[in-house]
Amino acid sequence: MALMITDDCINCDVCEPECPNGAISQGEEIYVIDPDLCTECVGHFDEPQCQQVCPVDCIPLDPDRVESREQLMAKYELLVSDK
Known part of the structure; x- marks a missing residue:
């Protein structure tokens, strides 16, 4: 699964720099996660930073973005091959 940021976000700015894939950015009101870039830190860390x-x-x-660990790893490998 990709991760998502809920309306409880307080815009504290600590999550964005921790994302190794650059999946987190400031949205209109709160931070948002691009599910196409989120690997739940698979390939980088043991847990989502x-x-x-x-x-x-x-x-x-994100219950709407169910992905297995294998799918997340494949997404990670695709993302790092584009760099």
Whole structure:
């Protein structure tokens, strides 16, 4: 699954720099996660870094973007091959 940021976001700015894929950006009102870039940090870290630093716990799994670990790894490999 990709991750998502809920309306509980307080725009504290700590998640964006932690994302190794550049999937997090400032949206119109709160930060947003681009599901095409989110690998839940698979390929980089053991756990999603944005979830680790979020002070309000507003970054759950996106139930509309179910992906297996293998799919996330394939997305990671595609993203790093484009660099």
